[in-house]
Amino acid sequence: MEIQKNRDDNAKTAAFLTLGCKVNSYETEGIKKLFEEDGFQVVEFHERADVYVVNTCTVTNIADRKSRQMLHKARKINDNAIVIAVGCYAQAAGEQLKEDEAIDIVVGNNRKKDIIKILKAYIDDNTIDSIIDVSKPLEYEELEILDISEKTRAYIKIQDGCNQFCSYCIIPYARGRVRSRGTESIMKEAKNLVEKGYKEIVLTGIHLSSYGIDFDNINISDNYHLLDLIKELDSLKGLERIRLGSLEPRIVTESFVKELADLRTFCPHFHLSLQSGCDSTLERMNRKYTSGEYYEKCCLIRKYFKNPAITTDVIVGFPGETEEEFKDTTEFLQKVAFSKMHIFKFSPRKGTKAALMAEQVREDKKAERSNALISLGEKMAEEYQKLFIGNKEKLLVEEEVVIDGIKYQVGHNERYLKLAVKSEESLINSILLVTVKEVLNKEIMICESMD
């Protein structure tokens, strides 16, 4: 099959769309780079392209549906294009997707780095195995990025896979077991991004806390873990901030927090996934901690950092969640006083244990509990914002926003509070010293410049 040329300059074109998490966004950037190196010109997804790549997600049944919709949308834009499904849904529903006439190629996880080879084989009417069994031990799949779409914050993927098997989650089946990226490769990418001007990097992965647990397999010291990597990155000249993606509470020990508190660049923003504040719900979820243990971790963090941001995810309406259990969760959330919460209504994911559990909670009950926790979260977020009024903060400007006809420079402080300061001059990617004046709304606080 010949790739259709649809541009005057005869360049081959490719368009990309990402669904799902930050790890997927990172991987799409890596795939884009492979296409560019092969001479493709990248165009917007809504434009006519020769090749469409949809990096799919399978975290819920809705994510599956959305992935299928986007693949069909690509086919509609250009009936002659080659449509490629990659990523988690492609992995999980591989055989089914191969039957779908709208899709030409299905590339599973740990095969993304070979996407150009797979595409070329397809064009030459050859077939290469593009889906592998991810339940076996795999090596970390190296995908490099040169640049990212966000202007000031660079996400770096350091790990893939998960060994936890929470009862509601399909990810260990779609992404396989834990594999960590070599430190040399991470340092090289971080250095390159800092040289490009990025001041903040966010370490991301599927189960970040497991970083390094597999290193005995690849000749790196088997006690080199996340903390060692953060310390190494902290020494990078020009880097101002290191932020961490979601952490599992068990990684938080006194020495972990104490050492982080000594670092120059570490942002005291801990996203500790809780999911439920009730111990029996946590057990059914196959989470490996109790609410008491979780609370101790929060106290440790607060011992070493003043007003740290502790944020979390909560699932409401997990199978068997009684009124009493929900009450336990609500009280626990109040006790911890999170600075931000993401509330999810439980959605049964085909192929997981939780989807088969008896006592599924009614949708109206889930909605009621979700609304209650969303408003609790908003109240706690406002209380947290108020703690900063009068404080001097460092604002890394990410965008310009016009509020009530006035131009503001807007970004975040180290604790991920969104701050805005008046200025006509564009100051994107600068770090400004500001005084926090007032809460504008639940999203933004207004500041005054101190420079």
Ligand code: SF4
């Ligand atoms: S820790 Fe649990 S929820 Fe998170 S990816 Fe692993 S199995 Fe899924």
